[in-house]
Amino acid sequence: MxxxxxxxxxxxxxxxxxxxxxxxxxxxxxxxxxxxxxxxxxxxxxxxxxxxxxxxxxxxxxGARTSPSLTVEARAERWHWQFTRQTGRGSVTRPNVLHIPAGRTVEVIVTSSDVIHSFWVPRLAGKIDAIPGMRNRILLRADIPGRYNGVCAEFCGTGHTAMNFSVVAHDADGWAAHDKDVLP
Amino acid sequence: MKALRLHAELDAVWRTPRTWKGILTNVNHSDLGLRFMIAATVYFAIGGVLAMLIRAQLATPRSAFVGPEIFNQLFTMHGSLMMFMFAIPFFEGLAMYMLPKLLGSRDLAFPRLSAFGWWCYLFGGFILIVAMVLGLAPDGGWFMYTPLASKTYTPGINADVWLLGITFVEISAVCASIELTVSILKLRAPGMSLGRMPIFAWYILVTALMMVIGFPPLILASTLLEVERAFGWPFFDPTRGGHPLLWQHLFWLFGHPEVYIIFLPAAGVVSTVLPVMVRHPLIGYGWVVGSILALGFFSFGLWVHHMFATGIPHLALAFFSAASALVAVPTVVQIFAWLATMWAGRPQMRLPMLYISGFFFIFLLGGLTGVMLAMVPFNWQVHDTAFVTAHLHYVLIGGFIFPMMAGLYYWLPRLTGRMSHPLLGRLGFWLTFVGFNLTFLVMHLTGLLGMPRRVYTYDAGMGWDWPNLISSLGSFVLTIGFAAALIDIVLAVAFGRRSPRNPWRASTLEWALPTPVPSYNLASLPQVETSDPLDRRHDLAAALAVGDGYLGRVRSGLRETTGVAIASGRLSEIVVLPGNSWLPIVTAAVTGCFFLAMLFGFYWLAPVALIAVIVLAWHWAGSLGSRADLGPIDAGRGERAPAHHEMKEAPGWWGSVFALTADATFFMSLLFGYAFLATVAPGWPPPSLVEPSLLAGGTLVAATLLAWWAERAGFAAMQAGMARRARLGLGIALAAVTVALAALIAFGWLGLPSPRIHAYGAVVWVLVAYGGVHLVIALVMLAFVWRRLLQGYVSPARLLEPRIANLWLRYAVVANLIMLVVVSLPGIASWRW
CATH class of the missing domain: 1.10.287 (Helix Hairpins)
Structure with missing residues (x-):
């Protein structure tokens, strides 16, 4: 277009x-x-x-009108990412790998503990900055299960280049297994 | 014979001796313009070498050429040098050199200010380059985003080098902007109305006005960040009521207009050179003027498109997206005016036209990717990727360097009196053009493949290997092209064939000057009757040389040029310009001491340097003026006009008007920052508010109003020639301003919270300091007028200095009253005596 x-x-x-x-x-x-x-x-x-x-x-x-099926927090910190998910049985935090269910819309709340970073999974969505003191929001949706690479897209110092992460999208069975795995 | 005698007389007044003293005290616009252009070219070369190092590192995956520490310094310095040390100073230099010649004037309005700007630029550049050689160069990106550039995350001196070095250079840019604005408005050949001005002057006028308004937000941002780094005032710290995005807003409020500030002078070159190359006057002059005014206006409403990914609500983004798309329209109008001119004329592929063709191709592509980037969803995908790097190089190299090369080759006979060799010049063009597209066309793809900006290396197998290698190879071809063009120009200067006076048969006045350009430009100044003064007037140059125009004589050893009424271009005054002086270089050196004191943390030295600047400024202003009323003086061609200090709205008065415009923009940006923090930043409301002291605040109001009134009465007495009453009025005003200053200090001392705990306290202290600085300025100015009154420099006819002091005093009063209201209001409930 x-x-x-x-x-x-x-x-x-x-x-x-x-x-x-x-x-x-x-x-x-x-x-x-x-x-x-x-x-x-x-x-x-x-x-x-x-x-x-x-x-x-x-x-x-x-997507002001779509209601996400899952909300996770992505917290950037020089030079890695922490992904936190609130569940009925407490919160689960994992570094550098974000697990999501495939085929469903996931809301990611993006923030930072130090300087400005930017959350970007090129194949899934555009980017949103991780800014200290702010909680930004972006919607992700992976229709095909698999592993997607993510990078920090805002210059954040000497470790900027290596501040990668990945998003793993699970199919329904995989997601249930993952849930069982991480939840206490 | 007559021409030779006139030349000898004028040259004796205007000449700069070729000695060390002459070099250091020179204020001539041709010399300073050339210096700016040469120094900017040196910085272009340094920035280019840094770019080569970047491309060498990125040529292959996992390259071990440089590490991230060095790489970050490389791209930060590449961006900063190209923007601040090359692009702006280069067109400033060209404008300084060309404008008086195009406008038929003998110099710019404030020759010493040009020289001051030059030395600030030179010294500021030294700070950056020395830091780079020592390995202490800034490494936070040319955009210096906070909090990365704050003390916590950049503890070293690197960020201070950027903030102080660049601000030092900004002073030069602001000086140039005021200088160019006033010179274009006031210093033209008689008869040159605004509608007859060469189109290049319109472009520079709009550019200079944009600089007057565009640079203060950046100076404010740099000041705030330096104060945060040096004294811990938390403007950008989200844990203490600051907000990191405040920096981005202020930075891009400057940064986006900056793009057009760089593009417009280059477009001005196209509008000047293209018509000559196609042998037809520019079609749609009025349309072009309208479109650049619209461009200047709109460019201040788009800064948020650099911040599409910062989490601003989508509706607001949609507004800025539409505005960013709309700004393309005035550019398209210009493009079609150029196309229409080409269509009407007979294009000839001379070397300048070749560069303009390159500009058309590259800039068009850059503009189109720009429109794509203005679309929010697309922006989210490619923001901060190599796609944007490619886009901005298409716009800046295509939209600035190619037209400037066209201009350089077009004016080479004017600058040097020589022609260049056609073959080498063409080779340089083609290498540059092919190398450029090889480098950056491929880079679009690299970005679409997901490669972020500012990464120092990447892994193999991402699909980025080949595009990066091609870009790196292309960049070396590009560099060879620039080197070929540079060698061509150097060879032309040294051995080129002598050029006739008007080799392109152009119709603008700069081609009426002899070669080499005399120190005074024109032996007498023409009466301009059309927008093409040289068209069908081949005898004009000779007639001016023998003194048939205005001011074809020397009056008591003074440097004189014509001043005109702004719109009509009617002769209104004879402007007396200052001669060579030590003041510019000394003042710039003392200003440099201030910046070095801040850089190395000798905070006690900084106020000493500022006081020295005030003393120098006093001498600066004091060395002009006249003690006698002369009335209208013979200006030649049977006309008479008064000297400028007997005029109400002389260049100096206009200079103050534009300086105050810049100042007011600074103040408004500060108020914007205050409102932004109060509404957006986390951690508000602050722990403690101002407890305004009614007594101190009331005294401040009363004293400033008294000063306003007393100065007004004193001015009326000066107009009436009653020196005693004038001194009385000024004396009361002086006392009142002193009291106001004391009241302001008391107000701050008694009621303001600490600036280090919360951003609120920091901002209100800055506001109070702003008020104080302006009271000090008003105080010095009033004292100066008092002194001048005693010395006999003021009479009912000679009121220029009192009128300027009046402007600054009134501004200080209004600024202080606004400041007092915005500082007091939030805490008004907890007022105290």
């Missing part, structure tokens, strides 16, 4: 630029066509389409 609009804009503008070099063309400039048509109408139409599309998509991703 975005790529298509961009390609179109590039072809139009650079096309005119190339055509301007031809010697056998009329030199009459229709001022309105160039300045109002090209300068105002052309970008406004394309930008409106892109912006409306972007905002609608953003609303869907932030």
């Amino acid at each position: 975005l790529l298509g609009l961009s390609a179109l804009s590039f072809i139009v503008i650079f096309g005119i630029f190339i055509l301007a070099w031809r010697r056998d063309r009329s030199r009459k400039v229709r001022l309105r066509l160039f300045l109002i048509g090209g300068g105002l109408v052309f970008p406004l139409v394309l930008l409106t389409i892109a912006t409306v599309y972007g905002v609608a998509l953003g609303e869907r991703i932030t």
Whole structure:
């Protein structure tokens, strides 16, 4: 979508630029066509389409109306992650591996104990910053069970490069087994 | 013969001797502009070498070339040098060099300020470079996000080097912005109305105004962070009522306009050079002016798009997303104005046009990825990945360096009197163009494949190996291209063929100057009647050289140029400019002592340096002016105009207006920070509020109002020529400001909580300090006017200095009253005597 609009804009503008070099063309400039048509109408139409599309998509991703099936807290600390899950029988904290059920929407509350980090699992969702003093929220959903790599996406000092984690999405049986495993 | 005699007379007044003393005291805009450009190019080369080291490290997975400590310094310094030490100073230098020539003036409005800015830039750069050589360079990213840059997580001197070194350089940028704004508005050739100005001057005017408003938030942020680091005032510490995002808001409030501050001068070069290359005047001049004004305005409403992933509610993000998309429109208007001009003309592929073509290709792609990044969901995916690195290099190299190269080659005959060799220049272009796209086109893909920014290494098998290797190879081709262009220019300067006076047959005034450029630019200043003064006036240069224009003479050894009414460009005054001086370099050195004292923790030395700056500023202002009313003086061409100190709205007055605009932006950013912390930061309300002392606060109000009134009465007496009553009024105002200052100190002492416990206390103390600083400024200014009155520099006709003091006093009064209200209100319930 975005790529298509961009390609179109590039072809139009650079096309005119190339055509301007031809010697056998009329030199009459229709001022309105160039300045109002090209300068105002052309970008406004394309930008409106892109912006409306972007905002609608953003609303869907932030999912104000979806209720997550599970909430976990991700706490960043130089240079690792702690994932905490509240259960009926107390809280469970595990470093650097986040277990989630596949096919269900999971809410991750992201915060930090020291500097700003950013929680990012490229194949599952966009990123959200982990900021000390703030509790940010992001929704994850892995339809296919498996292991997904995550990284810290905000520069946080010398250990930034190595501040990786992984998300393990379990199928229904695996999730039940995992539950039995971790809960006291 | 007449031309030679005139040249000798003018040169005797304007010349700078070629000695050490001459180099250190020089205030000539051509020399300083060249110095800025050369120094900026040196920093570009240093920044480029750092980029090479980064690319060498990232060429292969698990490379052991540098570790994370060094790598972090490398990318921090690369970004900081390119932004603050290269891009801004380079276009400042070009603008300083070109503007007076384009506008038909002999110098900029405040020559000593140009020189002061130059020395601040040079000394500030030394701090950064020395730190880098010692391995103590900043390592928190060029954006210096808190809390990473706070004392807890960066205990060393590295962050202080950035905060103090960059702020020192910012002083230079703010000086240049005021200088350029006033020069464009006031110092033009008579007859050059705003609508006849060369389009480049419009671009620089908007850029300079954006700098006046854009830099204060960053200076405030750096000041607050340095105060937090040095004295433990917790502005950004979430455990004590601060908020890390305050830094990001202030930083990007500067940082986003900064992108346009860098782009606009380059677009100005395109709008200047392209019409000459296609042999047709720019189509849509008014549209272009309108679009750059819109661009300048909108660019202040988009800073949040750098913060899409910080957890701001989606609805707010949608607003900033739409604004970020909308800002593309004025740029597209300019692009179509250029296309229309090309369409109407006959494009010729000379070297400057080749660079402009490169600009079209690269900048267009960068702009399109920019629109993509403005879309929130896409941004969440690629934010802080190599995709953004690729995007910003497309915008900055495509949108700044390519047009600047076009400008450099276009003005090379103007700068050096020589032409470059066509082959080597073209080779340089193609290597740069191919190398650039090889490096950064691939980097988009690397980012989409998930490679984050600012990682010093990566594992094999992520799919990042090949793209990184290609980028690294491309970057070396790019560097070779830049080196070829540099060698070409150096060769042209040394051995190039001599160029005719107007090799491109352009129509702007800079091509009417002889080569080498005389110290005074033009032997007499033209009457401008069209927007293309050189069009069909091939005799103009010769006529000006023999003194047929304005001011074709020397009056009592003074440096003179024409001042005009802002809109109409009618001759309004003769501006007398100061000559060479030691003050700029000495003041810059003393300012440097202040920054070094802060850097090394000699806090007792800092106030000493500030007092020395005040003393120097006193001398600075005191060395101008006149003790006699001259009335209208002969300006040539049968017209007469008064000297500028007999004018109400002289350049100096406008300079103060824009300095106060910058100052007010600083104050508003501070108030924004206060409101932001109070509403967003955790840990509010604070443990203890201000207990405003009614007596101290009341005295402050009464004393400032009395000062306002007494200064007004004194000014009226000066207008009426009643020196005694004027002294009485000034005396009362002086006493009242002193009392106000004492009351302010008492107010703070009695009622304010400690600044170290909670961000609230820290912010109210900064507000009180802001009020105090302005009372001190008002005090010094009033004392200065008092002294000038005694010495006979003030008369009913010569009221420039009292008028400037009046501006600053009134600003101080208003700022103090606002400060008092916002500081007192939250704790008003617990007031005390």
